[in-house]
Every structure is written in C-alpha cells, then in structure tokens.
Amino acid sequence: xxxxxxxxxxxxxxxxxxxxxxxRSSKFNVRNAWGVWNGFKFADYYYDVDFExxxxxxxxxxxxxxxxxxxxxxxxxxxxxxxxxxxRDISKLKVGRVTYLCWCTDEGRMIDDGTVFKLGPNSYMLxxxxxxxxxxxxxxxxxxxxxxxxxxxxxxxxxxxGPTTCEVLKKMGLDGIETLNPFNFRHFPLNGDSDKKLMVxxxxxxxxxxxxxxxxxxxxxxxxxxxxxxxxxxxxHPYGELATGMVRLEAGFILPGLEFNEALKTVRFEHDQxxxxxxxxWLVDFKKPHFNGRKALLKEKEHGPEYTLVKLDIDGNKxxxxxxxxxxxxxxxxIGYITSTMWSPVVKANIAxxxxxxxxxxxxxxxxxxxxxxxxxxxxxxxxxxxxxxFWAPARxxxxxxxxx
Numbered sequence: 092x093x094x095x096x097x098x099x100x101x102x103x104x105x106x107x108x109x110x111x112x113x114x115r116s117s118k119f120n121v122r123n124a125w126g127v128w129n130g131f132k133f134a135d136y137y138y139d140v141d142f143e144x145x146x147x148x149x150x151x152x153x154x155x156x157x158x159x160x161x162x163x164x165x166x167x168x169x170x171x172x173x174x175x176x177x178x179r180d181i182s183k184l185k186v187g188r189v190t191y192l193c194w195c196t197d198e199g200r201m202i203d204d205g206t207v208f209k210l211g212p213n214s215y216m217l218x219x220x221x222x223x224x225x226x227x228x229x230x231x232x233x234x235x236x237x238x239x240x241x242x243x244x245x246x247x248x249x250x251x252x253g254p255t256t257c258e259v260l261k262k263m264g265l266d267g268i269e270t271l272n273p274f275n276f277r278h279f280p281l282n283g284d285s286d287k288k289l290m291v292x293x294x295x296x297x298x299x300x301x302x303x304x305x306x307x308x309x310x311x312x313x314x315x316x317x318x319x320x321x322x323x324x325x326x327x328h329p330y331g332e333l334a335t336g337m338v339r340l341e342a343g344f345i346l347p348g349l350e351f352n353e354a355l356k357t358v359r360f361e362h363d364q365x366x367x368x369x370x371x372x373w374l375v376d377f378k379k380p381h382f383n384g385r386k387a388l389l390k391e392k393e394h395g396p397e398y399t400l401v402k403l404d405i406d407g408n409k410x411x412x413x414x415x416x417x418x419x420x421x422x423x424x425x426i427g428y429i430t431s432t433m434w435s436p437v438v439k440a441n442i443a444x445x446x447x448x449x450x451x452x453x454x455x456x457x458x459x460x461x462x463x464x465x466x467x468x469x470x471x472x473x474x475x476x477x478x479x480x481x482f483w484a485p486a487r488x489x490x491x492x493x494x495x496x
Contacts, residue, residue: 107132110157111247111311115319119329126332129222129243131158134331141436143330144337147297148437150326151253153318154296154335156303160205160222161242164215168234173207173215176230176383178366180376184209189274189292193366193374194226199387200354200363202226203347204371206294208276216242221353230383247311251318252301252338254485255325257493260302263321265291269492271302281310282317289314296335298342300487340431341438341483343402345369350400350430350444367396368446398427399449402478405441405458408434409471414458418451420472422459426451429458438482443475452477 108131110116119137126135133155136143146152164173173181179192186209193204205219217227224241231237251260260268265279268291276292287310295301306314319327339346347353351364365388366375375388405411416427427447435442447456456475461468487494 110155111308112155112157112249112315115312115315116153116155116329124331128158128332129160133158134329136331136333137329140331140333140337143328143334144436146326146328147253147299147330147334147338149254151251151255151259151322152328152330152334153315154250154252154330156248156250157246159243159248160219160224161246161248162217162219162224162227163210163240163242164217164227164231164237165213165240166234166237167213168237169213169215172231172234172237173217174379174382176227177207178375178382178384178388180379181207181215182379186211187275187277189276189294191274191374193371194223195366195384195388196354197383197387198354199365199384199391200357200361201351201366201369201371202354204345208292220347226355245308246305247308247314248303248305249314250295250297250301250303252295252297252299254300254487254493255322256301259318259322259325259327260291263317265289268302272491273489281306281314287313296342296344297338298344298481298483298488299338299485300493336431337433337435338483340433340442340444341435341481343444343481345400345444346431350446364398364400365391365396367391368398369400396449398446399452400430401445401447401452402480402482403429403443403445403456403458404476404478405432405443405460406473406475407460407471408441409460409462409473410434411441411443411458411460411473414460416445416447416475417457417459418454420455420457420474422457422472424451426456435482440482441473442478442482445475 110131120134124135126133177192177194184190189206189208194202203219208216227239231239271293273293279289281287281289290305292303294303354363357363411429411432414429415425418424418426427445430444432443458473458475460471
C-alpha cells in the first residue's frame with residue numbers, strides 16, 4: 092500500500108498552488124474555507140462573510156488577486172494588436188492610465204472583460220479573470236513587433252478596498268497617494284527602498300474607494316506586513332470570494348458564470364452574451380479601425396439586443412435567486428431571469444441583476460420567488476423596479492483627494 096507521501100508525489104502536478112500571500116493570509120482562514128481560482132487555493136471566506144463585507148464597506152480589507160491573469164503586451168505593434176483584439180480604442184490611453192474593456196469573437200460574443208494598464212509607450216499589462224493567453228498570442232500573429240508574455244505567476248497583487256484605504260496607505264508611507272486619480276497608477280518605494288517598486292492603481296471591484304497593489308513576488312510578504320501594520324487600528328482584514336460577490340453586485344459589476352458565459356467555453360449557440368446585452372455598449376468604439384466582432388456588433392447596435400442586463404429593486408426581502416421574470420402579476424409571459432441577487436445591508440433593499448427581453452423593459456416586471464419557511468415551500472410574486480445607476484456609489488469613490496470617511 093502506498094504511503095500518503097507517495098500519493099502526494101504521484102499527483103504533485105495536480106495540487107493547488109498557493110498564492111504569494113498565502114503564508115500570511117492562510118492564518119486568517121480559521122474556517123478552512125478554501126475554493127479554487129485558476130489552479131490556486133483561494134479563500135471563499137476567512138472568518139465570516141458578513142464581517143468581511145462590513146470591513147470593506149466600513150473600514151478596509153484585502154483581497155488576494157494573485158490568481159488573476161496578467162499579460163505583458165510589448166513592442167512597436169502592441170497598440171495596433173490590442174486595438175485589433177479589444178472593442179475599446181486603446182490609442183487614446185495615456186501612460187499611467189488604466190481602462191476597463193472587453194474582447195469578443197468574430198460573432199461579437201464576449202470572451203472576457205478585464206483591464207489594460209499602459210506601462211510605457213509600447214508596453215501594456217492586460218488583466219483578466221480567466222486564462223486568455225492563447226487568444227492574445229493568436230492575435231499577435233502577423234504583426235512584426237509584438238510580444239505577449241504571461242506574467243501571472245511573476246506579479247504578486249492584492250486589492251485593498253474600503254473607505255479608510257487612503258489613510259492606511261498614507262500611514263504606510265506612500266507620499267502623495269491622496270492625489271492619485273481614479274483609473275491612474277503610480278510607483279512608490281516599499282518601506283522607503285527605491286529598489287522595491289510598488290505599483291499602486293486606483294482601481295477595484297467593490298464600487299467604493301479602493302486600490303490595487305502590484306509588486307514582485309519576493310517582496311509580497313514584506314508588503315503584507317507593512318500594510319497590516321499600518322492598518323492595525325483600521326480593522327484591516329482579508330475578505331474572500333463570497334464577500335466580493337456581495338460588494339460587486341451592489342456596484343452593478345458583472346461576473347462570468349452569472350451575468351455572462353465566456354464565449355470560448357460555451358457549447359450551445361448564443362448561450363453566451365454580447366457587450367450590448369450586458370449593457371456595455373459604451374465599451375464598443377466603432378470610430379476606430381476594424382476589431383474582432385465589429386461587423387456583428389454594428390448589426391446588433393442597429394437592431395438592438397434581444398436581451399438586456401438590468402438592475403432591479405425587488406419588493407420585499409425574499410431572496411430571488413434563480414427566479415424567472417414575467418410581464419405581469421399573473422405570470423402570463425416569461426420575459427427574463429435573475430442572474431445575481433441579495434439583500435443589501437447598505438442599500439437596505441432586495442437588489443438584483445437580471446436578463447430581460449429588451450422589448451419588455453418599458454412595461455411591468457414581476458419576479459416569481461420560491462422560498463422555504465420551516466421546511467415548507469412558499470411562493471411570492473414580487474414587483475420589480477428598474478434602476479439605472481449603481482446600487483452603491485459613494486462620492487468618495489471618485490473624489491480627489493478621497494473624501495473623509
């Protein structure tokens with residue numbers, strides 16, 4: 092019979108990887124609640140989902156984004172190649188700026204969304220939640236001078252989010268951090284050492300004030316220690332995937348597997364989505380030269396999308412997870428479905444994102460909600476109200492300097 096060590100050795104290539112911050116963050120995971128993200132051991136939550144949620148909304152929290160995909164795209168043709176592959180006009184991006192964007196198949200179906208950092212005149216960093224390296228390397232074919240390099244394991248990164256984040260970073264010694272504009276990034280010396288370059292971007296996935304910190308892996312633990320020492324009196328705490336799901340919904344942000352299916356992974360025809368269906372038409376720039384999906388997206392813009400992702404306030408407090416939507420209280424005509432939903436503690440409302448047939452958006456929307464009470468099933472028909480703005484978007488998110496908490 093093989094020993095445990097022999098079995099571990101036999102499957103060593105299938106073991107989950109640990110992030111650069113794992114030696115520190117794992118000590119907070121008292122529930123041993125781990126999931127998986129891109130082959131990494133990743134926290135669903137550390138202590139309590141609600142506690143972590145309120146850390147982000149009331150103080151500050153860290154979210155390990157080491158598993159996020161990070162690609163350097165460099166060379167004289169880097170801009171041209173990126174402009175060919177993504178829907179937004181990269182030529183307008185200035186050095187030191189970040190932008191949100193997406194990329195599509197030739198049929199206009201969305202592969203993924205992410206961010207692009209302009210590091211230098213011919214140098215970019217693209218991030219995405221899922222691996223897309225093969226897609227972008229194919230896109231580089233035919234260009235004389237462009238190189239796509241997978242840097243995912245070579246950059247340690249964490250999101251630092253919440254209303255007190257700026258104060259903590261100032262206490263940590265990042266002079267001038269309060270002057271950083273949203274979607275800008277800047278380099279700082281870590282602990283006063285100019286050889287340890289810390290890149291800080293004013294970006295995030297929470298809809299609140301926040302930053303993302305990027306550094307070489309060998310300095311990851313030093314960064315963690317410096318940040319947690321500075322945040323000791325600010326209730327700093329790591330938060331996991333479940334709390335992230337709550338704050339991103341309040342901000343109205345989308346997630347693959349919920350609001351959209353990644354086009355390269357779907358099997359059934361049109362079981363994926365387009366930017367227009369996801370209310371991301373503002374990411375599609377038809378003024379620039381040809382890009383992937385342009386013809387299909389232009390046609391969809393002219394005729395309008397069949398479905399549109401919308402924000403809903405749902406009457407009452409019963410969770411509408413998995414609910415169907417109808418055009419009247421009698422549930423005669425099925426017109427859509429809920430993609431994500433929650434009772435929002437800060438908004439004090441039952442909120443949701445939903446896919447609705449576009450032609451029904453000017454009429455009434457009702458949700459068919461099934462729930463359990465003392466092990467008995469119940470049905471509630473709840474009226475829904477369309478919302479056009481994010482559920483949660485405090486002024487400090489975009490203010491410079493950030494407004495006091």
